[in-house]
Amino acid sequence: MTDPTSDILTQRAPRQERGRRRVDEILDAAEGLVAEVGPAAASIQEIARRAGASVGSIYHFFPTKDALFEGVRARFEEEVGGIAATMLATADEWARLDLATFVDRSLAPFIELTERRPAIFLLSVNAAGQRVPKDAAVDAAMREATLATFARRYPDVPAAELSLRVDVTRGLGDGLVALMLHADAGGRRRLLEELRRAIHGYLASYEEGAGR
Structure with missing residues (x-):
């Protein structure tokens, strides 16, 4: 039957x-x-x-078209969530890298993502020109992964100071979004290189002479 x-x-x-x-x-x-x-x-x-x-x-x-664009954004967020998971899983390995390699390794997945999917910048603002809020869960996962990596790299630094360094480095990246929105592919690559230099210089100011 x-x-x-x-x-x-x-x-x-x-x-x-x-x-x-x-x-x-x-x-x-x-x-x-x-x-x-x-x-x-x-x-x-x-x-x-x-x-x-x-x-x-x-x-x-x-x-609606907005719902369609939200679907595209959700795919971006899913990829960012995957990057956060990889960062968290490899935090111990990354902590042992020299600073230049550490910064390059941290930025490489985002550079690859933005070059492969440039619409991520164009959809980062709504029709009124306002920044679209990040997915809260994905953003929290990325912050947790970055904090875990910093905690292993700087084991003697107090938690509050680590948190500040994480927020500053993330803020540097967020601050470039508006510039990325109006840049072509070459301009975006240049801005990402400037971001690498900015983060490297910021972290180097703590590592120089500190045994790191």
């Missing part, structure tokens, strides 16, 4: 998989178009054309 429940589950799984693929195709199309023309000029009609989907299909998954 055939189990009807099994039949339903078997039918549902392919539909769910097709739905996930369709969402990914729509998000890919939206991200690519935003990188080319900016969020304001990215129309649902053109996103649908690039995704090979109907406009109705897009609205089925994303009721």
